[in-house]
Amino acid sequence: MDVSKHYWIDVAVQTPAHSQIGGLLSYRCAFEVQPGHLVRVPLGQRELLGVVWAISDSAPAGMPEKAVRDAAGVLEGLAPLDSAWRQLVQFSAQYYQRSLGEVALSALPPQLRDLSSEQLARRLKKQNTERTVHTQTGPALSEEQQAVLAQMTSAPGPFLLFGSTGSGKTEVYLQAVERMLQADPQAQALLMVPEINLTPQLEERVQARFGAEAVVSMHSGMTPAQRLKGWLAAHAGHARIVLGTRMAIFASMPHLKLIVVDEEHDPSYKQQEGARYSARDLAVYRGKLQNAQVLLASATPSLESWHHSRPAAEGGRYLRLHMPSRIGTGLLPKVRRVDMNHQAKKAVLSAPLVAALQERVERGEQCMLLLNRRGYAPVLHCADCGWKSECKHCSAFRVFHKIDRTLRCHHCGMTERVPRACPACGNADIAPIGRGTEQLEEHLGELLAHVKRPDGTPIRIARIDADTTRLKGALESQLAQVHSGEVDILVGTQMIAKGHDFRRITLVAAINPDTALFSSDFRAPERLFALLMQAAGRAGRDARQSASSEMWVQTFHPTHPLFEALKKHDYPAFAASELAERTAADLPPISHQALLRADARSQDVAQGLLNAARETLEAQLSADPATAELVMQVSLYPAVPMSMQRVADVERAQMLLESPHRMALQKVLWHLHGVLHQLRSAPEHKGVIRWLVDVDPQAI
Structure with a gap:
């Protein structure tokens, strides 16, 4: 130049x-x-x-x-x-x-924005340019693992690895990475996990296998300096393996040859702020761009991926790989349903479950109880006047946390001391309604206070949720206690159900899963089934104890088809019935959706902008022969309040757009942006704070 x-x-x-x-x-x-x-x-x-x-x-x-x-x-x-990176971003x-x-x-490390060329040069000088990978030999592979790797060698993909919990999916990833690194001295691999708390254990395993110099991690829990160092190593090609959460999909990796998306069904792969991208979907797109193999893996695949992996003759785009057996002689846990209609009224834990917990602890085994609600109780209530612990700023209740005697809103963060008496009528007798993990932990302690471990010491109960893991390093130390056998019963939210390899757990129980069965969100049953299957997978991972391992489900609807499929560990049957319902109702993955959301000081203003945008857009599209067809192809529904209508004094409304044609939906969204900018300056829309578009939303 x-x-x-x-x-x-x-x-x-x-x-x-x-x-x-x-x-x-x-x-x-x-x-x-x-x-x-x-x-x-x-x-x-x-x-x-x-x-x-x-x-x-x-x-x-x-x-x-x-x-x-x-x-x-x-x-x-x-x-x-x-x-390729620029095309991915575009x-x-x-x-x-x-x-x-x-x-x-936003795909670049934040520290890069503030560095001068001299500061950057100093950091680049410190870089370890060692590219050699020191591979340790892995365990012998099962026949199923060998068959899957052979299929990956003979076909381009993308692949959906459908493997039972404990079937050895992680070893398949590591072997695939090893083969790719041996075949190409420059090749890079990207291993993605849904959440930060799953990164440390996989990080240890990957570093032990390939050497710490070859591996970098990328997730939001890292310091800006760590993020910059990892990004620079990946960008230069020195880091052969990048291990990260959804943000890692935008890592600059010029020699990328393999992308693995572990637990691909997990909603955490969908960003919920700013650009609401799906890292799983972008992984498939990036694989095409860079001619890299893509392996999506899960014991409970998303219905989108399951649908895409149907036979090619029916329109499938992915190749489905199957590993139905656990490694060695391990068996999947037996599923037991407890009909809570036959238990004492208001019982939190059924009598048979309490007896089973006692028996396991006395034998020296571990148990895990899943309740997807943190805090002590979801709401405080006055029986005299009907007062409830509502948040002043959100359309939600503040949750009662007994440990620090606070009422805390989990949406805007507003926290207050628990009042001594009802703020409305002065009644001193205000009581908690419902239960969270804090209360379950306390209740278990009372019910099993007399139980002793095999060495005669008292029972030990631990709780893992967002409240107990706030401090840096807290989660790692708590998980280490579970792995070492110091904990007998682990209580927690969904964060304990995902990916952890707890070798001593033989009983898992879901305490109150019924709420998702009748949710207005059509994806709720899919998420519940995945959560319960994943939770069940934590039991009996040691083959010596798998024959006696159990998954207990306490429910008021024991004959529900979801629990019937769970009892048989039959994901394909569940997926078939869900897809039949989605097809009949024209819901994703059969159709495509987008949400337009408006935030404003009042609900009327928020809905007013959305409805005005819908009417203006339909009129503009209909008036132009070139776009008139789009009105027929895309349904725009009237604006409604969001299910969580108000957060931090901001009113929120949404409008759903739906179409069987992805391209038609994209074209309408492109026209919609122009309409919104045009309307925003009108006096009646002055109270609008922001709007945003969510393409392929995970919750409606």
């Missing part, structure tokens, strides 16, 4: 989501750059980091002289972000309806 003259560069910068600066900004540039380079550019009074997207010899047509601004400099020493921004700069810059 001849640097004696000026060039014009189009740069992606992070701009506010609702500014109309959504695309690329043009700058004059007097120094040499390539697409993908990071540059500093002025915007308003600030200087920002941006990504060069395109370069041209002449100024953009119609650009006034006074609007011309010069790029300030390039971040030297850093190879440009390659075209697709994500378009599909999930966000600005290009927002997606591009």
Whole structure:
């Protein structure tokens, strides 16, 4: 490039989501750059980091002289972000309806934005450029594991690995990584897990297998300095294996050859703030872009992935791989349903379950109780006047936490001391209604106070939920106590049901799973079945104890088809019945959805903007012959309040868009943005704080 003259560069910068600066900004540039380079550019009074997207010899047509601004400099020493990475970002921004700069810059480590070229050079100097992988030999593979790896060698994928809990899916990933690294001295692998609390145990296993130098982690629990170090190692190709949560899908990995998405059904892969992307779906897209193999894996696949892995003759796009057996002689736990209609009224734990817990503890075995509600009780209530512990700022109740005697809103965080008497009528007798993990832990302690462990010491009960794991390192130390056998009964929310390899647990019990059976959210049964199957998978992972392992389900609806399928560990039967219902109702994965949400100071204003947008959009599309067909292909429903209508004094409303055609839905969303910007300045919509689009929403 001849640097004696000026060039014009189009740069992606992070701009506010609702500014109309959504695309690329043009700058004059007097120094040499390539697409993908990071540059500093002025915007308003600030200087920002941006990504060069395109370069041209002449100024953009119609650009006034006074609007011309010069790029300030390039971040030297850093190879440009390659075209595959830029294409991934561009697709994500378009599909999930966000600005290009927002997606591009949020995919980079935050510390990168503040570094000078000199500071970056110092960090790059400290980098370990060692690429060698020291592979330890793994355990002998089962026939099923060998068959799956053989299929992966002979077909391009994407693959859906449907394997029972304890069938050895992790070993399949590690073997696939090992084969890929041996075949190509530069190749990189991306291993994704749904949540941070699953990363440490997999991290240990991967580092033990391939050597710590070859592996970096990426998740939101890391410090900015750690994130930058890991990102730089992946970008340079020094890190051969990246292990991370959903954010890792945007890691710059120029030699990516394999992507594994573990527990692919997990809702945590869908981002819930900013660009609401699905890391699982982007993994499949990125695999195509970089010619990398993609392996999605789960004991309870999402119905979307299950549907995509039907036979190719029926329109399937993934190859389904099956591992139905546990490793060794391990058996899946026997499922027992307890009909709570036949138990004492208001009983929290049924008599047979209490007896079974006692028996297991006395034998030196561990048990796990799952209750997906933290705190002591969901609400405090006055029987005299009907007062309940509502949050002043949200349409939710504040949860009673007995340990620190507080009422805490789990939505806006508002916390107050528990009142001594009813704030409305002065009655001193206010009581908790319902129960959370805190109360269950206390109740168990009372019921089993007389029970002794085999060595004669008292029973030990532990609780793991978002309250007990707030402090750094708390979760790791609590899990270590469970693994070492110090804990007899573990009580917790869904965070204890996922992925953990507890070798001593022989009994798992779900305490109150019925609420999801009759939810207005059509995905609730799918999530419940996955949670219960995953929880059951924590029992009997040691083959010596698997024959006596059990999953107990306390329910008022024991004959519900969901529990019938669970009893047989029959995910395919559950998936078939759910898909039949979804097909009859034209719900995803048969159709495609998007939600438009508006936040405002009043519900009327929020709904007013959405309904005005719907009417204006339909009128505009119908008036133009080129877009008139879209009105027939996409259904726009009237605005309604969200199920959690008010959070932190902000009223929230939503409008559902639905279509059997993904492209038609995307086109309508593109037109919708223009309509929203056009309407926003109208006086009747002044109270609108923000709007956002959620494509392929996980909850409605």
